[in-house]
Amino acid sequence: MNFKKFESAEKLRGGYYTPADLATFLARWVSKISPNRTLEPSCGDGIFFEAINNSKLSGEIVGFELDEAEAQKSQERAQTLGLSRVNIRASDFLGWALEAMDDKTERFDAVIGNPPFIRYQYLPALFQDRAQAIFDRLGCKFTKHTNAWVSFVLASFELLRPGGRLAMVVPSEIIHVMHAQSLRSYLGANARRLIVVDPEELWFDGTLQGAVLLLVEKKKKATDYAEGLGIYPVRGRDFLQFDPEDVFNTPQSINGKTVEGKWTRALLAPATRELLDELIATNLARRFDEVADVDVGIVTGANKFFLVEDETVQRFGLQKWAYPMFGRSEHCPGIIYDDEQHQANASSGKPTNFIWFKDTSVERTKLGKQYIEQGLKESLHTRYKCRIRSPWYAVPSVYSTEIGMLKRSHDTPRLILNKVGAYTTDTAYRIRAKEGAAEQLVYSFLNGLTALSAELEGRHYGGGVLELVPSEIEKLLLPPPSKITPEIDELDKAVRTMSMDDVLALQTKRVLGEVGLSIAQQDELLSGWQRLRNRRHRVSSEAT
Known part of the structure; x- marks a missing residue:
C-alpha cells in the first residue's frame, strides 16, 4: 500500500x-x-x-x-x-x-x-x-x-x-x-x-x-x-x-x-473479436465463475510481521504458531507448490511461514511476548486492519484451498496446485474448483484463450505488470476443465524451464486442440494475447 x-x-x-x-x-x-x-x-x-x-x-x-x-x-x-x-x-x-x-x-x-x-x-x-x-x-x-x-x-x-x-x-x-x-x-x-x-x-x-x-x-x-x-x-x-x-x-x-x-x-483485430464471440456462443469458452469460486487471500494488515522466514520463527520460538505459506512469484516458479518447493524456499531464506495467533497464548511465553511487543513498537496495532480486531494480532478468515493464484503476473496468470495446504495472503487468491478436479482446472487454465482473456479483463500500471481482482477473474474465459486430460507434472516442468511464449504455444495446442479448436483459431488467440501483452510491456511493434 x-x-x-x-x-x-x-x-x-x-x-x-x-x-x-x-x-x-x-x-x-x-x-x-x-x-x-x-x-x-x-x-x-x-x-x-x-x-x-x-x-x-x-x-x-x-x-x-x-x-x-x-x-x-x-x-x-x-x-x-x-x-x-x-x-x-x-x-x-x-x-x-x-x-x-x-x-x-x-x-x-x-x-x-x-x-x-x-x-x-x-x-x-x-x-x-x-x-x-x-x-x-x-x-x-x-x-x-x-x-x-x-x-x-x-x-x-x-x-x-x-x-x-x-x-x-x-x-x-x-x-x-x-x-x-x-x-x-x-x-x-x-x-x-x-x-x-x-x-x-x-x-x-x-x-x-x-x-x-x-x-x-x-x-x-x-x-x-x-x-x-x-x-x-x-x-x-x-x-x-x-x-x-x-x-x-x-x-x-x-x-x-x-x-x-x-x-x-x-x-484487437476484428477476426480475434469475432472468434471470442463465437467461442462464447458455442460454449467452448466458459466463464471462470461457472467452473470455480475465487476469494481473496488472508488479509493480515501487516504482512512483514505475519509472514516470516525460519530464522524469525526460531529466534522468537514461534514454531507452535507457524504454518506454511506462499504469496509471491518467487515462491512458485512452476504450477505445483509441494513439500519440495516449500523446503527449497525455506532453505533460501524466503518468508515461508504464516504466523497465526488464534488466541493470546503467545503472550504467555517470554520470546513470544517480545515478538508481540516488537509489533507494538512498530505501531502495527494502529493500522486499520489490526486495530479493528481484538487482539490486534489475531488474523481472521484463515483457511487454505487446493488451488491458489497470484494477484499479479508478468506474462500471464497461472493457477498453483497447492499440495501442502499452504496459506496465501492478500497477494494471492484462494480458488476452489466447481467443475472437474483441481488438477484439470490448473492444467486447462494455461492456454492462449485464457491468457488473452486475462489481458482483456485485467489492468496494469507503471512497469507493465498485469493485475486481476476477483471480479475480473470471474469473467476470464477458459475451455471446459472437465473435458481436459491433465498432464500436471509435465506442465510444471515446462513452466519452470521454458519461456512463457513457448509454454503457451504448447499448452494452446494441447488444451484448445483437445476441445476442437483448429490450428488457425489457436494461432489467432495466441496472436491476440501477444499483441496485448507486448503493448502492456511496451515492446515495439518493430521488434515483433
Missing part, C-alpha cells in the same frame, strides 16, 4: 505537464470547429496557451488552476503571448463545475487540457466530496478508487455544448481500470464519436504512467447515433504532423460490448 506521507509534492498535486507538441496537436483539432468559448480545467503554468496561440484558436479561454502561483504564471504566459481573451481563475474547478452544471449559460464549445492525476485518498476531504458529487450529479457509479482525472473529464464533457469537442491528455488506464468504467460508459452513451491515440512509448519523463490522447465529439442531439470507439495506435511522434481531423476520422469505430465495458477489446 502507498501512503500519502511518502509521495512527492508533484505527485500529490497531479502536476505532470504536457509536452508542447502534444498540446499543439490537441489545440489544432479543437480549432477545426472555431470555438467561441474554450475551457481549460487544469491549466497549470499555461503550456496549453502556447498551443492555443500556435494553432490560432479563436474565442474566449476560461482556465482553472488551484495553485495560485501556477495560476499567476499561466495568466502571465497568456499575456506575453498576446492572448487577450483569457480568464484564469485560481480556484477549484470541480467546485465551480458543480454550480456551473445548473447554470445553463456556463457552457463551452471546446475543452482542452491535461487533468490532474491524483488518487482519491490523497485528495483533501472537501475535494473528495466534490469528486464524488460530480458522479452523483451525472448518475454515474462512484468508487473510492477513482482518480481525480476521471471527475475532471466527466465534468468537462458535461459542460460542453451539443456538438462540442473535448481534447485531453489522460492516463492510458482509461482503457482498462475499473474506476474509469463510469466514464467509459458515459462517453459511450453521449459522444458521437471518440478516439484514443495510443502510443507505444511513454510520453512523460520521470514516470512509468502511460498516457493517451482522448478526442471526443459530443452528440448534437441525444437521439443521434453513437459511432463508438476507435483506437489510433502510434509509434513515435510522426503522427503529430498529420491533420488531426484525419487522425480523428481514420479508425474504424466499434460499438456494443466494446464500448460498454473495458476498451481493451478495441485493441
